[in-house]
Amino acid sequence: xxxxxxxxxxxxxxxxxxxxxxxxxxxxxxxxxxxxxxxxxxxxxxxxxxxxxxxxxxxxxxxxxxxxxxxxxxxxxxxxxxxxxxxxxxxxxxxxxxxxxxxxxxxxxxxxxxxxxxxxxxxxxxxxxxxxxxxxxxxxxxxxxxxxxxxxxxxxxxxxxxxxxxxxxxxxxxxxxxxxxxxxxxxxxxxxxxxxxxxxxxxxxxxxxxxxxxxxxxxxxxxxxxxxxxxxxxxxxxxxxxxxxxxxxxxxxxxxxxxxxxxxxxxxxxxxxxxxxxxxxxxxxxxxxxxxxxxxxxxxxxxxxxxxxxxxxxxxxxxxxxxxxxxxxxxxxxxxxxxxxxxxxxxxxxx
Ligand code: F0G
Numbered sequence: 438x439x440x441x442x443x444x445x446x447x448x449x450x451x452x453x454x455x456x457x458x459x460x461x462x463x464x465x466x467x468x469x470x471x472x473x474x475x476x477x478x479x480x481x482x483x484x485x486x487x488x489x490x491x492x493x494x495x496x497x498x499x500x501x502x503x504x505x506x507x508x509x510x511x512x513x514x515x516x517x518x519x520x521x522x523x524x525x526x527x528x529x530x531x532x533x534x535x536x537x538x539x540x541x542x543x544x545x546x547x548x549x550x551x552x553x554x555x556x557x558x559x560x561x562x563x564x565x566x567x568x569x570x571x572x573x574x575x576x577x578x579x580x581x582x583x584x585x586x587x588x589x590x591x592x593x594x595x596x597x598x599x600x601x602x603x604x605x606x607x608x609x610x611x612x613x614x615x616x617x618x619x620x621x622x623x624x625x626x627x628x629x630x631x632x633x634x635x636x637x638x639x640x641x642x643x644x645x646x647x648x649x650x651x652x653x654x655x656x657x658x659x660x661x662x663x664x665x666x667x668x669x670x671x672x673x674x675x676x677x678x679x680x681x682x683x684x685x686x687x688x689x690x691x692x693x694x695x696x697x698x699x700x701x702x703x704x705x706x707x708x709x710x711x712x713x714x715x716x717x718x719x720x721x722x723x724x725x726x727x728x729x730x731x732x733x734x735x736x737x738x739x740x741x742x743x744x745x746x747x748x749x750x751x752x753x754x755x756x757x758x759x760x761x762x763x764x765x766x767x768x769x770x771x772x773x774x775x776x777x778x779x780x781x782x783x784x785x786x787x788x
Contacts (some may be wrong), residue, residue, distance in 0.1 A: 439553070440468035441464060441466065441497075442557045442594070443460070443462035443463070443464045443465055443466060443503060444462075444465055444466035444500050444503060444600060444603040445460050445462060445465060445503055445504065445507065445600075446460065446462070446505075447467070447603070448603050448606055449491075450618075451602075451606070451638065452504065452599055452600070452603075453504075453508070453570070453596060453599055453687065453785065454504075454507065454508075455696045456669070457511050458507060458508075458511050459507065460503075460507050461503060461506045461507045461508075461510055461530065461532055461535050461536045461692070462503050462535075463493035463494070463499065463503070463532065463535060464493060465492050465502075465503050466489060466492070466499075466500055466603055466604070466607065467494050467607070467643075468488050468489055468492060468604075468607070468749070469486075469488045469491055469493040469697075470485050470487055470488075470608060470612075471485060471486045471488055471606070471641055471719075471721065472484075473486050473487055473717065473719050473721075473751070474678065474781075475483060475510035475591045475714070475718040475719055475737075476648070476719065476731065476734070476751075479735070479738065480734065480743055480745070480749065481743075481745030481746065482743065482745060482746065482748070482749050483746075483748045484746045484749045484750075484751065485606055485608075485612075485745070485748075485749070486715075486719070486721055486731075486750075486751055486753050487604060487607075487608060487748045487750055487751070487753065488721060488723075488751065488753055488754075489631035489694055489727075489752060489753060489755065490722075490723055490724070490727070490754070490755050490756030490757065490758075490759075491752050491756075493531065494524075494527045494528045494531045495524075495526070495527070495556075495756035495759055496524040496526050496528065496551075496555060496754055496755040496756065496757060496759070497524075497601060497604060497628060497752070497754050498524045498528035499528050499532075499689065500600045500601045500603055500604060501528075501592060501596075501597035501598065501599075501600040501601040501627070501631070502525075502528040502529055502531075502532045502590065502597070502600070503518075503532060503596060503600055504596040504599050504600030505529075505532075505588075505590040505594055505596050505597050505600070506529070506532040506533060506536050506538070506590065506656060506675070507536075508596045509536070509538070509588040509590065510536045510538070512588070512686040513731065514586075514587075514588040514744070515538060515539060515586070516527060516538055516539040516540070516541065516586065516587040516588070517533055517534075517538055517539075517540050517587060517588045517589075517590045518540075518542070518543070518578050518581055518587045518588070518590070519539040519540075519541075519542055519543070519572070519578060519589065519590045519591050520542075520543045520544075520571060520574035520575040520577065520578040520591055521542055521544055521553075521571070521591075522544070522545065522548070522549060522571050522676055522677045522678070522679060522680070523544065523549035523550050523553030523554070523676065523677060523759070524553060524677060524755055524759070525542075525590075525591065525592075525696040526532040526542035526549075526553065526556075526557045526562065527553045527556035527560075528555055528564070528566075529542060529590050530542065530556060530557045530560035530561070531560050532558070532639075533560070533562070534560050534561065535562070537704070538641055539563065540561075540562040540563065540745075541562065541563045541564075541565070541581075541587065542562045542563070542564050542565070543565050543567050543574040543575075543577055543578050544559050544564065544565070544567065544574060545566075545567060545569060545570050545571050545573070545574055545679075546566040546567060546568055546569075547566070548570070548571075549667065549676060549678050550582060550677075550724065550759050550760035551757055551760070551761075551762070552759035552760060552761065552764070553759050553760075554596045556759075558724070570670070570671060570679065570680075570681065571625070571671075571679060571680050571681075572671075572680060572681050572682045574689050575591060575593075575625075575684060578591060578762060579593070580773075588641040591625075591627075591684070592625060592627025592630075592631075592684065592685060593627075593684045593685075597627060597631075597636055598627060598630055598631045598632075598634060598685075599622055599631075599634075601628055601631030601632070602631045602632065602634045602635030602638070603632075603635065604631070604632060604635065604752065605619075605631075605634075605635025605636045605639065605640075606618050606635055606639060608750055609636070609644060609645045612647055612748065612750075613781070614645050614647070615636050615639065615640065615645040615646070615647055615648055615649050616649045616747075616748040616749055616750040617650065617747040617748050617749065618649055618650050618652055618698075618743075618748075618749045618750075619632060619636070619650070619651055619652065619749075619750050619752070620652045620653075620654070620730045620731075620733055620734050620749065620750070620751045620752070621651075621652075621653060621654070621730045621751070621752040621754070622654055622655075622677075622678055622726050622727060622729035622730050622733075622752075622754055623633070623653035623654060623655050623662065623678065623683070623689060623700060623729075624655075624659075624677060624678035624679075624680045624683065625649070625680050625683045625684050625685060625727065626653075626683040626684065626685035626686055626689035627663070627684070627685050628690060628752070629651060629653045629685075629688075629689050629692050629693075629700075629772075630685045630688035630689060630691075630692060631690075632651065632752070633648075633651055633691070633695070633696060635740075636649060636696075637695075638649045644710065644732060648696055649698075650696050650697050651693060651696040651698035652698050652699055652700075652701070652733060652734070653689060653692075653693065653698070653699075653700040653701075653733075653736065654700070654701055654702065654703050654729045654732065654733030654736075655678065655700065655701075655702050655703075655729070656671075656673035656674075656675050656678055656679070656702065656703065656704075656708060656726075656729060657673070657702045657703065657704045657705070658671060658672040658673045658679075658705070659671035659672065659673045659675075659678060659679050659680055659681060660702040661680075661681055661682060661683060661747035662683065662689055662690070662700050662743075663687070663700060663701060663702045667681055667682045668681035668682070669681060672709070672777075673705055673708075673727055674705045674708065674709065674763070675705070675708050675724075675725040675726035675728075675729060676725075676726070676760070677724060677725075677726035677727075677754070677755060678726045678729065686768055699716060699774060701733060701736070701737075703729050703732040703733050703736055707735070708725055708726075708728050708729050708732045709727070709728070709763065710732065710735075711723065711728040711731040711732035711735060712724075712725050712727075712728035712763065713730070714731070715728055715731055715753065716757065716764070721753060722756070722757030722764070723753040723754070723755060723756065723757050723759070724754075724756060724757055724759050724760045725756040725760060725763055726753075726754060726755065727753040727754040727755050728753070730752055730753060730754075731751050731753070733753055734749065770782050
């Protein structure tokens with residue numbers, strides 16, 4: 438049988454674990470790499486989507502969290518804490534349950550998607566809604582973990598990056614080499630850091646012939662790396678990447694520069710257009726922040742920055758079900774009918 442065993446077992450020799458490390462896993466990773474038909478046509482390239490919403494809690498965070506909670510358990514931690522725009526907290530809450538640990542989460546008040554709040558709640562996390570943004574939450578989480586017996590599981594914890602780099606391994610394994618370009622949304626900048634580390638390791642060990650150019654996209658209202666300065670009051674519909682002072686800023690710049698890539702911005706309008714295109718034309722339902730990668734690719738195509746014939750992978754980071762509000766917003770209610778095939782056929786335009 439070929440049951441996927443989770444990223445730690447699948448890539449054990451490339452991760453900081455030993456034979457006695459108590460692995461905490463929900464079977465994360467092994468996510469689909471889906472060939473995007475419409476995007477391939479539009480770009481003249483071979484475009485793939487790495488569908489990270491297929492992870493156990495619905496986002497890429499699970500790759501980092503299996504490592505973070507595993508190592509926290511190994512070190513004897515009884516409690517973990519994180520700041521989050523929603524996905525990290527959902528993931529931490531679930532993996533803490535598996536490990537028998539207490540989980541505390543700090544989220545920006547009123548600025549996290551309903552599905553993500555539901556996940557933290559149902560997994561029994563202790564939730565504080567902070568009167569501030571994500572950056573304030575992270576400052577608070579760091580201070581609490583410095584002064585109290587609670588382990589920080591944000592991506593400033595380097596083992597999170599180790600776990601997340603496995604997505605690059607999976608892509609290179611599936612394609613037989615690294616892609617030419619890798620596109621992804623950037624928030625706190627942990628994920629672009631992780632992919633770049635993964636691709637570099639594979640190239641160094643000759644499991645890939647080259648590394649891709651890394652293209653990162655921030656939301657225009659939350660684009661500190663693009664602006665070159667902290668954004669004090671970040672704003673975007675893509676709440677997952679509503680971040681004004683990314684913790685892995687310098688690592689993101691290194692990924693950009695070493696790979697010959699770029700970090701640019703996309704507007705909320707471009708993000709929502711890509712969100713709708715993915716759902717209505719590719720059959721892939723992602724949350725708005727995830728669509729920033731595809732919005733960025735389409736922007737680059739319009740600007741003439743994409744030569745045809747390349748292999749491009751866009752990471753779509755989180756599941757659309759986490760934030761269904763954007764799917765239903767502005768849509769008329771579905772047509773009501775009695776239990777009558779004639780009327781149903783007529784309303785469906787079949788008759
Ligand atoms: N996409 C989604 C769906 C996210 O949840 C995040 C980050 C990102 C992209 C950006 O990734 O921070 O590594 O650059 N979410 C964090 C959280 C901040 O708390 O869930 P990044």
